[in-house]
Amino acid sequence: MGAYIVRRVLWAILLLLVVSFITFVIFDVFPSADPAAIRAGRNATPALVHQIRINLGLNKPFYTQFWIYLKGLVEHFNLGYSYYNSESVKSEIFSRLPATISLTIGGFIVWMLIGIPVGVVSAIRPRSIFDRVLMGGSLVAISAPVYFLGLVSLFLFAKGTGQLQWFGAAGSYVPISQNVGQWFNSLILPWVTLAAAFAAFYARMTRGNLIETMNEDYIRTARAKGLREAKVISKHGLRAALTPIVTMAGMDIGLLLGGAILTEIVFNVPGVGRYAYNAITNSDLPAIQGTVLFGAFFIVFANLVVDILYAFLDPRVTYG
């Protein structure tokens, strides 16, 4: 197990290196706005732009730039400085982290709290009216993109702009340390919007897995033992049906981060996602790099956790 974790961590580091290299190459090869020109402002002289380009090191070949970046990263855990405003990318990301963590963890909880119970309820009475309504509704949720769902939810439920003035509107986010009630209220719509498609997809997956599991021989054995049906489902059925769901969820957390970018923009939440969006519009390579690495790190980390967790969930799995 120890050797397995070490091996996985080494692979993760290599993967992150490759990811940041690819980001550099893409930025260099594909046309984008000139960061020096953006930095210099509207009425800048060519000399000023040139000076900025030299200051930012943009005149050097991209592999040299990459090497400098890598050195800073490895030696000082330094993610560089924004081309746009010279702020440290690391401190910019860290200062926005609480908002993004609030959004994604809350979104993940809503995702699981809706997805799994809905799937279970549907699976227990397959083809009932209940099942059909829930599965039909989930199809709608899967099909609706985050930005559409977000705007609709703002139109319907947001204070100020909505038909029903229930929850916090766009831009109402405050840190949890400041006001817990407002923090919670401002994130309800973003959480539900972010989680909707995932919850719907997982409801369908849970339903399918559980229906399949309930036909297994060991479920018949559990019934033959004389267990209550509720216990047959909740213990023997779910134990087997949810194990693959946990693995899937670990991999899909990456997608959740992607969804968080759109959600943060729609609801004007000051998080890493919106920072990434601004970085891309400003051709701000260090900021793009920082957010890409940040995202990649969390995906790799979540996958590692899930793979280790899997050995505890399924005793047949061993790591060699």
Next chain:
Amino acid sequence: MPLLEIEDLHVSFKTIDGVVRAVEGVSLSLDARKTLGVVGESGSGKSVTAQTIIGLTRFPNATITGRVMFDGRDLVSMDADHLRAIRGARIAMIFQDPLSSLHPFFKVGHQIVEAIRTHEDVPRDIAKRRTIEALRSVGIPSPEERFDSYPHEMSGGMRQRAMIAMALALRPDILIADEPTTALDVTVQAQVLELIQALRDDFGTAVMLITHDLGVVAEMCDDVAVMYAGRVLEQAPREVLFDEPQHPYTWGLLQSIPRLDAPRTDRLSPIAGSPPSLINPPHGCKFNPRCPYTPPEALETEPPLAPAEPGHLVRCHLPVEERRRLWQSLRQEHPALR
């Protein structure tokens, strides 16, 4: 009075292809300390009959009629809670494939403890001690260590022993064994059958043995019922069934057993054709499409299960004398049947 009496049991399932009539008017009885063998091909309704006894076929699409009398009560009409108290505790069941029948994510010991604690309000440590005793009594070596094993860490024979330990941990009156040896190696098969026999003798448990293997029946059953298309075609004490079988289907089954002591020239004769559809069964006798002797009335009406002699029931239109004569001539032709 028999321990368990099945009376005119009918089980059918609504499916998208039509109504599957899996069991049609089966009546069987099982006495204490006895072993009843139920023999038939796949789809003959033997497993459905067995599972219906303890209510495992109560699916939303199932229709079940008839009676299953146990301890003066009818299990078919019994409500789910009362039936659950009997299931596992007084009537236990083991299944064909012990790997898929044990939950892969739970330790074997835990699965047996769970069975005990479902029916008896005993502390965990006492249930554990009893589980270890049960594992020991079915011949699992070092049961203390095996308690913590997962099913995939055991061999097939070991798993089936663990299933038997689970079934017998609560000392049931009846053990229903649904093809308990089919998924096992031949050498292990014999061990498991011996184990079931020994437990029956030690604890007085009645056994209902579902199998397609007449060799297994010859080995350990007191009475035998031959099932086909959801019906009993012939029912008799074991010796009678093997010495003087009276149904052409039973003859076919006996002829299709490979025998090491048979002369090489005596070829195996499988029964021609395949089991009938349970959605659209043939008219008249359900065996008539495969029967070499079909009398004309068998195409029109289904024969009743009638006594040929006391204790020997046969569902066939052929006259008793004719059946005896046919069996004698078959024996002449095939020395292996003697």
